[in-house]
Amino acid sequence: MNRDELLEKLHTFEWNDFECKKASREVPEDAYKTVSAFANTAGGWLVFGVQERNRRLEIAGVEEVDRIQNNFLSTLRSGQKLNRIIQVQEKKYEIEGKHLLAFYIPESPRNEKPIYLKGDPRQSYIRRGAGDEQCTQSELERFLRDASLLRYDSEPASEIPVDSFFDENTVRWYQAQFFRRNPEHDEIEDPIEFLLNWNYIIEQDKHMLPTRAGVLLFGKGRYVRQLLPRPVLDYQRIDTSFEQWSPEERWHDRYVFEENIFQTWRGLVARYMRIAEHPFSLDPDTFRRIDDPPDYIAFREAAINLLVHQDYGDHSRKASIKLFTDRTIFWNPGDAFATEAELLDPTEKELRNPSIIKAFRRIGLSDQAGTGIRAIYRNWHELGRVPPKIHNDKARKQFELILFKKPLITEKMLQFQHSLGVTLSAEQAEVMALAVEQKRITLTDIRGLVGGNFREAKAAADYLVHQQLLEMLDDTLFKLPDDLINRYDNLTPAAVQAGSKTLKVTTEVTTEVTPEVTAVGTKLGPSWDQVGTKLGLSLDQMKLLTNFEGPHSITELMEWVGRTNRTKFREEILNPLLETRLVEMTIPDKPRSSKQKYRLTEKGRELQAQLSHGDDQK
Structure with missing residues (x-):
């Protein structure tokens, strides 16, 4: 954060990645709560020398700069106030003749969370909005579950009988898919031997036990519900737009899936196919009919992402898919360990449920090398729609993906861009359209739209800034200038209709x-x-x-x-x-x-x- 970026933040307000303390002579005790909250959530800047007055941030200045900085940093690196050593990035600023200290608190690794005070895990904090909130018992349990070296899905389910837990139809279906895709493997017909071979049954103390992944993937309904006392998925079709809907309104089609994960997947696809658009075409090489719906890739990857990455140890919240007329919302208990920017990288990610994911991958139903999110964005881009939106909430440990059924370029947007008199590439024009749609966009937004790396996204943004079509707020954040917002808003339907004729x-x-x-x-x-x-x-x-x-x-x-x-x-x-x-x-x-x-x-x-x-x- 440079000086200009700090000044920009001081003209706004505190939020989930920005907190200010007066700290003119001493380090305030509640600063360590903020450190815990930032480290447990997604990181953020803690600034000393700023106070809030009349709901505005005012520069007060730090009087004993060196002493306060040294005391604060030595405390964070001692491991005494907090249970982990916190490595921070520190900066000094002089503004209006007063000194400010800024510290960037990074998000801690998954296996080091929660970060807590005074040796008491109950004094763990998370960042929500502009506040530091103490973790509830359920939130603390989620942190501890994710921090475990032994993943939840690979642990044995010792209370469930190994010889009768599995649903034979599910195992037979899976075996057929597996051997069709992997003909080099010797066929194992016996269900128990097959599951044992792939570690969905394990040997422990001379006893064979199903793993949690084995029960969740292949189990009979009663054993799935014994292990998971909440539904695997709540599917709802709501025949109205999201903005016009209220939770009190009844859905138009609903199914609560309480079967195993593969039965849930097959049932979900069947429901999707009933309402999906089915174009007709022929494969030019094989002359076979191709009738996958145009948005099937995005739906498939989003649905599988929901099934394989959710926190199955969380029994208080259930995954859901809500299909509105203008969008589809996939909601999951359990955040992604990666950041939103990292989710767009084609690299392997740290996994919550590696055994469950491997089962999907072995039959070609899950992305390899972390390409699933990229495939969703690519499919939506090919359809010309507003890009998907990801909310990876590390405070609430939940993940939401929204697929909008709205074209990115409308007649109004086309006429607006045509009126600017500036030559843009197709990618730059799309970035401009997204900026109009959202008013503010990040480099991650641009990257998700154009499918490139950060360098290509930055080049597109820099060109638009050079053409005065975007304003740069910081290194990664841009906004649409107010005059362009007004120009777009003031386009009349008659002008759009007249312009579209050309x-x-x-x-x-x-x-x-x-x-x-x-x-x-x-x-x-x-x-x-x-x-x-x-x-x-x-x-x-x-x-x-x-x-x-x-x-x-x-x-x-x-x-x-x-x-x-x-x-x-x-x-x-x-x-x-x-x-x-x-x-x-x-x-x-x-x-x-x-x-x-x-x-x-x-x-x-x-x-x-x-x-x-x-x-x-x-």
Whole structure:
């Protein structure tokens, strides 16, 4: 935190990552409660030399700077006041001729929590809003459960009989999936031998015992409920928008799953398929029908994430999925050990339930190397919708994922961006749209939207700041300028309708297609409309069209848009461009030729010109 960032925070108010103390002559005793709270939650800045007066933060200054800093740091590093040594980052500032001390308290590792005072675990604190709250007994138990070296799901369930706990149909179903996907393994028909082989039954003191994961994944209903005296999942379909709904209103379809996890998964998919949209297409390689709903990848990954990562030791709260007309909310007891930014990294994450997750992975139902969240964001991006929202609440130890059924680029947004007179890439235009939607965005928000790394996200944000379309609040936080907020809010429906007439893309398949994503000013960039009888351009298709300069191989085209699955690339990106005669093969009579390449048709070149020179191509 630099000086300008500190001044910005002082003009706002204390919140979950920012706390101020007067501390002019002594370190206040309640400062250590804040240290405990920050360390147990998500970290934060503790500033000495600032007092609150009339609900405003005022600089009072620290009078004995060196003594207070040394006393505070030595206490944190002694391990006497707190049960763990706390390594902090300290800074000094001079503002208005007064001295301030700032200390960044990092979040402690999972296995070191809870951080507590005076040797008493009951004096553990968490950060909620602008306050430090003492942990309840349930909250303390959650910390202790997560801190255990032996994961909850791998421990034996000694009170449940090993020879009769499992549901035979579930085990048979799983074996069929497993051996189909892993033909190199010798088939083990006996259910007990199979579960023993994969450590869902273990040998202990010459006795065989089911593990908790074994019961939760494969158990009969009565044994699942004996181990878990609350539902695995509460599924609710609510046929109204989230804003119009109140908890007192009745749901339109509800099922409380109290079976084992795999039965829950199969039942959940069956319910989802009843209400999902089913487009029809053929795989160009196998000619098999493809009818997965367009949002199935996101739903699958979000639902499996909910089933494999929840805290099954928490018997007071149940996981839930609420399907509204405008969004779907996945809520889980148990926070993610990673940060929201780390969840977007394609790396292995620390797991709460490794045995449960491995069972899903062995049959191809869970992400590898931590790619599940990225797959959700990618699927939603391809659909042209407002990006998902994650709330990883480390204070309440809960996780929420929201999938919005709202297009990111509307006609109003398209007309607004067209009015700015600035040339933006498709990614920059999307970032701009998200800033309009949220008013404030972080680099993590941008990264989730464009699918890149922090460097690429920062480059997009920096360009928008340079064009005065975003204001930089700190190194990772940006806001939409007030004048642009007013300009967007004051766009009238008549102006939007009039402006949209000049922003049409016409193809032979449809008489008129309205692009739903724009690059601002002289560039247009349509996004995902449904591929099939209603043709639109996805962002990946736009990238191909705007970058074509000559014949290119399918490998080159896939690299441009970061795709690795050739079949899906053909189905979702390339084939629609071929069908609409925007792209053609160089060897059309040998479509499977190893020398096959692709180039723009005359119509494709015309559209490329229109995409590149929007206002000039009328």
